[in-house]
Amino acid sequence: MKSSKFIVATHLMTILALNQGKKVTSAEIAWSINTNPVLVRKLISLLKKRNLVVSEVGADGGNKLAKKAFEITLLDIYNAIESGAVFQKPYGKINIECVIARNIMPVLDHHFNKAQLAMLGELSKTSLQTVSLEIIQSEKLKMR
Amino acid sequence: MKSSKFIVATHLMTILALNQGKKVTSAEIAWSINTNPVLVRKLISLLKKRNLVVSEVGADGGNKLAKKAFEITLLDIYNAIESGAVFQKPYGKINIECVIARNIMPVLDHHFNKAQLAMLGELSKTSLQTVSLEIIQSEKLKMR
């Protein structure tokens, strides 16, 4: 993975999950994440394409979850934000004069795919609701 | 993952696996990967720290596997090259005034860790020998 977008997107989705019913503005979300409202809106734009978030424009506008928190998994967020393989390929071209070079990528792709699927399978086991509850839990533990 | 180093390292290790007995120079490896010998030597430097490669300096020098190909897995290579988490965290600081921000990272770390372990577990199932054989196989299939 090249960027921190996935973690930031998960953070913002958790904010929405813990504010179900209310509308949350990109400025409020940006405050929590310590970043720019525009960045937040760009991520929300991706999440909306997967029907995970709905927004209202105009004064008193804002963002909220498109579904219940238990219906959204970390995999849904991952798929909205990240595209393609976890394992990055080299930019340059392969040397097709070399037997190994011209045959290796499909072979590695196959094994890397298995690995990536195992990872995504784990992500699908955790819902936004679980994350939300665990955050509330850990805050409570600190209070005692 | 931020870079293509892991795939390049796997490529170079496969070259060594298919040349067991012989010594292969960084220039020969770089030719196959279409890159710079210095880049190759930097990766080999990391692989040596994990006792996956041995090198000989000087004229007629070169590199070879430190073990048999069936004793080396993709996970060994991964661990030699990559350090830390697949899921990148934001550079900036979190906003500790926000309940969610100050509690979310340990919660996410836990779930991301499970996902990463699942991925690494899959990588450990594939040896360099398997990759080497599959490459020879796919070349043969093209010949027919």
Added chain:
DNA sequence: TTAATTGTAACTATATTAGATACAATTAAA
């Protein structure tokens, strides 16, 4: 002594990511 090689430091170029600015479009409310 020479040529080939590794090992590594330092530098440059390129690509990616994050962050900022600007502004049109929309909408609630004064």
Added chain:
DNA sequence: TTTAATTGTATCTAATATAGTTACAATTAA
């Protein structure tokens, strides 16, 4: 109708990371 707040998006800038290059000391076989 006007104003203020908001999303949506394009464009630009800055920061960071990655890849690639140059240079050269150290080593070793011939």
